[in-house]
Every structure is written in structure tokens, then in C-alpha cells.
Amino acid sequence: MTNADSGRGTASVTMRDVAKAAGVSVATVSHVVNDKPGARIGDDARKRVQDAVEALHYRPNALAKTLSQGSSRFIGLVADAIATTPFAGQIIHGAQDEAWKHGYVLLVANTDGNAAAENDAIAMMLEHQVRGILYSTWYHREIEVPPALANTDTVLVDCFADGSGLPSVVPDEELGGRTATRELVDAGHRRIAFINTTTPSPAQSGRLAGYLAALDEAGIDRDDALVLSAAPDQEGGYASLDAVLASGATAVFCHNDRVAMGLYDGLRERGLRIPDDIAVVGFDNQDIIAAHLRPPLSTVELPHYELGAAGVRLLLGIDTRPASLVSRVACPPVRRHSI
């Protein structure tokens, strides 16, 4: 039901049209439309303008406004993989909500980790006069900053680049590992296994450090036999079963929820009950998995939404820049029924 007015967008009715209809000048229209603070506009004129705006369905042209003001309300978000997991979606969601809250809109681009696409995406965002760029990855890691990002206000989200001088916001892996482990300790466990990933990463080292710290804190002796390693997915968790059992652990902290899911399978096949025979805690809080395992998995949340939100706050200078270039955000515990 495209009516005549449509066609190429709802083009056409401009401020000048409103001015003419209201019998005032465009300046006056501009003032009332933007509700300018110090603008002294007569009540009648104001009303006539408002009526005309209504009648004509006037809609300001944000692009023209940007052009004349010089500063845009765009924030660019370039992601390496927006669809692989819900993770990137959560970053986008957080960034979008926060941007919105401050009157900004989000421009998104996916690069599939491809350098050329990345450059194009960044160039395009710059051409659109973005206020700044959020460069994000779908899992926490160190990156090389794309050269195109030089001379641009950018913040790294879920990644970092030492020596780049760019601010970055990432999950606090160590604190997360500590939190997960502590949940187990608090439930009375003393022999706690940790299935770490085989992949070197901030998650690998951070979560291990957290695990160890929690043990120390609780006065529990470290035992190398309790730290296992496996591929960070279901298969890895399933494959760890024997080692877990052999370790004599009464509880296990899994590198992530997928590992926990695999472990669940193995445990079930052996007729072992969670949490009665063995307690399990995951990491990530991948909702589709964690909330629906049997029993629902206790875990620790990777705060992607918050990462995105904090990223725009940093970019906009709303959060006072922390002393350190990298802001770490906590991974809160999500208590379900596997402990």
C-alpha cells in the first residue's frame, strides 16, 4: 500500500515547508523543533509550528543536521563474527542499548575476520563520520590493530592489543575462575578438578589463575593431578571423563559450558548423578545449553552485553577512563542446580 508520499523513502517535507505553513522562518522552526534552551519564541508562533509539524508529518533530516553541526551521532561496531554464537549478538545488543540511551545509533559491520573486509568496513564507517569505532571479537583474545583504525577514536571490545595504546574492555577471566571455583568450595568441596582448555588464551591462563587463587584462599592444597586439559567443547568434556574420575575429585570446574555438557553425557552414561555424586560448574552461561541441561548447569557468566555497553560508555567518555587501558568486567555467578 505504498502511497504517493512514499516511493523513495518518505522524502520531501522539509523545514522550509513547515516554516511556510506556519508563517514563520526556518530558524524559528528549528528552534521549536529542537526545543532550544535559550530560544525566545512566542507561544502562538510555537503552537503554529507544532501544528504544522503535525499536519505535514514533518520529520527532521538527521543527516543534514549532522552536516551542519559537524558532529555525528553514529557509532560504528565492527565484529569478526556476529553469527557464530549468541556472544557477538549480546555485544551488539549491549552496545546498541547504551548508544541509543545517549542518542547515538549503531552502524554494524561483520568482517568474518577478513582483513580486507575489515579495512573496507572501517573506511566506510569513517566516511559516515562515526563518532568512534568499537572493534570487537567474539571471544577474548589479543589482536593486531587494523592500520585503518589509526587516528580514530576506537575502543577494543572483548579483545586487546598491548602497546597499541587503545582502551579495551574484556571479561575478568581470573575473577571469573575464582568465582566459579569458590562456588564449589562454598558447597563444601575440597577436591576440585579443573578441566582447562588446550588452547592458549587469556581464558586459559586467567581461569587457571583464578582457580588456583580460590584454592589458596580456601586453604586447599594445590594438586596438579586435578588440573586437566581438553578441547573446549562437548567432545573435550566427554573425553575427560576418565581423568576426572581417576582424579578422585568430588567437583569439577569446566573451562566452559560446552565442556560441562560433554561431561554430563559421560557422567550420565556411567550412571553418576549431578550434583550428588559429583558437582559441576561451567563458564560462559550459554543460555541454550546451561539453562537446559539436566540438571540445569551452575556457571559463571561471560558479560558480553555489559562489554558492549561499557565499550560505548568508554568511547563516549561517559565512564571516566580508568587508570589502566584495559577495563575488566566481572563474570557473575549464575546459580542453578549442578552444585
Next chain:
Amino acid sequence: MTNADSGRGTASVTMRDVAKAAGVSVATVSHVVNDKPGARIGDDARKRVQDAVEALHYRPNALAKTLSQGSSRFIGLVADAIATTPFAGQIIHGAQDEAWKHGYVLLVANTDGNAAAENDAIAMMLEHQVRGILYSTWYHREIEVPPALANTDTVLVDCFADGSGLPSVVPDEELGGRTATRELVDAGHRRIAFINTTTPSPAQSGRLAGYLAALDEAGIDRDDALVLSAAPDQEGGYASLDAVLASGATAVFCHNDRVAMGLYDGLRERGLRIPDDIAVVGFDNQDIIAAHLRPPLSTVELPHYELGAAGVRLLLGIDTRPASLVSRVACPPVRRHSI
């Protein structure tokens, strides 16, 4: 390492600067920068301009260009839930890739299904002169078209609104159900159960119709005892175990992958083997689940990426508008090891 040039974006160097540096007029610069077809520019002038562009790191202002040309290169995507599942992410991904391919950029907004947010989002997109709007939902359903969408070029993605006159692109649920069932039939099964969802939806009716059609096609008698219903998640699948077993089915088509996951749990607890004792096929192809169940789940894919891509093609008028307002895209089979 923010250098002086930075500050508020990489502002400043305009076409005029380039013109001055190259000793030509802005018109000439415009012509060479845009490689205008019919523009007769001397080789030397062209070169001088190109050099100046390089030297000054000139970057065109896309907003100004839009303003003077009248037509923008933005496409808006409003989603009701971008972070719940990877689904919306895939729609965004597909839309972004396709938009990009045609020189458009994606503006995204999340509304959390909230009508006010929806209106704001749409208004904001219109103010930014989007070429059109993609209105998407994260699961296939009928919607009420937000009034703000009137007089706008919009296409509905993964949803539809009868009588709205708006074009829409959705998954072909029936064909998908048929495909899933046929995979089972082709493997030799004759007693095939279908665990449908309890939630009325296009998926509920479509997949059932497809299941029935596949049976008919194969000359297998329908048997009401074989069509079960359950909540569309792991819990539902697990709870269906007894009914499935009682039905005497040798294979089961689950309404979605999550149901299949729950069923797997039940089957495993009973010591039943997949696919030897019973074959299972899912729907959705939720990667995190389907690819990593034991055994990996055969399923049928919900083509979200393609939905997003097809949506922009429709919007841009690249795909010739199909006769019917609703385009259905196929759900291809994904063969793994549960059949």
C-alpha cells in the same frame, strides 16, 4: 596514541582542501574521486588530484554526499531480540553482507519487542533517511505491523502480516518438515513419530503438514498415535520419552534441536542407542547443540542468514518481486549421525 589529527574523528580534510592542493576546482575533484563516466578530465589534472587525495588522506563525507544526492545508502534493520539466540545474529549477518555487496550499510536497532522502542527505532531510522527497513523477528510468526512503518519501504523478515500488503520472507516450514521426515523415510523407517510443539505457530502447523505430506508421499499410513506434542525445548523432549517409546516408533522427528537434545538425554538414560535403536532428526540446526550432541544430530536448517540476505534483495528490488507477497525459503537438510 591519539595524534593531533584525531580528536573528534578524523574530521576536516575536505574536497576543497584537495582542490586547492591540486590546483583545480572542487568540481574537478568530485569528478575524479567519483570516477564520473562522462567526465572529461585531463590526464595531468586527474593525476594531480589523485596525488593530493593520497597526500592529504582525503576521505569523502558520505553524509554530505547523501544530502546533495538525495538518496541514502542506509538500510535499517529493526529486530525484536538480537541476543536471545544466534538466530537474529544470522539474520543481521545475512542482511549486512548483502547490503554491503550493494554499497549499503546497515543500521541496527533492538526493540526487545517493546512497542515504544520499536517506534523510536523506526523514527530514528527514517530521520536518517534509510532507503528502507527490514523488520525482523527471531522466530517465525505473524505480527502486527507497527504504525510507524506506514509509508515506508519495508520488508518483513521471519515474520508476516496478512493484509498489510508488506512483502515478507520466511522459512518454508512445510517443506522443511517434509525434508526432515523424508530423511527418515529414505533411511528405511516406516514408523516415524513427530514430536510437535504445543505452541501454535507457523512452525507448528507447517512442520506437521510437511511430516504428513512426506508420509503420504512414501505411501505410509498416517497414525495419530505417532504425533506427539511437547514444550519446544529440552525439557519437552525429555518428557516425551515414554510416549515415544510407547508409540513403537523406530525414528522420531523432533520439532527442534532442543527437543532432540532432551530426547537424547532420556534415550541415553534408558540405554538406547542413536541411531541404532532409534533414529532422530531435529529442526533448526542450532550449531552449538546439533553439531555436538552424541551422536551429532541430523537436522534441517532454519535459513536465517538467507532470510536476511533475501530481505535486502527484496528491499532493493534486486530479486524480482515474487508474485506472492511472501517468499518462502527452503530449509536444507544437514546430515550428521543420528539417522
Next chain:
DNA sequence: GTGAAAGCGCTAACAC
């Protein structure tokens, strides 16, 4: 071949 100038829709001085 190249340049001058008008204009896209809006804002912001500044005049009246």
C-alpha cells in the same frame, strides 16, 4: 577540459 555557482536540509550567529 575545467570552473562557478546553486542547492541538498539544517544550524547558528546576528540583525532587527
Next chain:
DNA sequence: GTGTTAGCGCTTTCAC
């Protein structure tokens, strides 16, 4: 209180 006017960075028509 309200209007005039000069841009914002770019495209485009039309002279030269």
C-alpha cells in the same frame, strides 16, 4: 521574539 544569512561538504548544471 523572529527573520536573514552564511555556511556544513558535496553534486551537478552550465558557462567558458
